[in-house]
Amino acid sequence: MLWENQIGGLWPALKGSLNQVAKPCIRPNCAACRAGTKHPAWLLAYSQEGKRRCLYVPQDMVETIKLALKNGRRLEKLLFKMGPALIGDHRQTVKSKKKTPTKS
Numbered sequence: 001m002l003w004e005n006q007i008g009g010l011w012p013a014l015k016g017s018l019n020q021v022a023k024p025c026i027r028p029n030c031a032a033c034r035a036g037t038k039h040p041a042w043l044l045a046y047s048q049e050g051k052r053r054c055l056y057v058p059q060d061m062v063e064t065i066k067l068a069l070k071n072g073r074r075l076e077k078l079l080f081k082m083g084p085a086l087i088g089d090h091r092q093t094v095k096s097k098k099k100t101p102t103k104s
């Protein structure tokens, strides 16, 4: 299988970590907030230019983000393979070029 196809199949992809947190709301006298249970929310932690950042993930995007994280891990594994793969491919190409007789 072509490497491009494998990489293309791993979209959407991202790197970071998804954490479930309890978020307080702005409603006055909210029972959940007063009880300390607050409201479940998802927080995506990621790094931007070396700085750690966080974003709240909309509820209807949580599954997409989970998939993207999984793809991100797969993609990273694939990228580690790319060095040896590209060099290996290059060697094969050089070898097959040498095999074909050019002098006649």
Ligand SMILES: [Zn+2]
Residues within 6 Å of the ligand: 024, 025, 026, 027, 030, 031, 032, 033, 038, 039
């Ligand atoms: Zn609340």
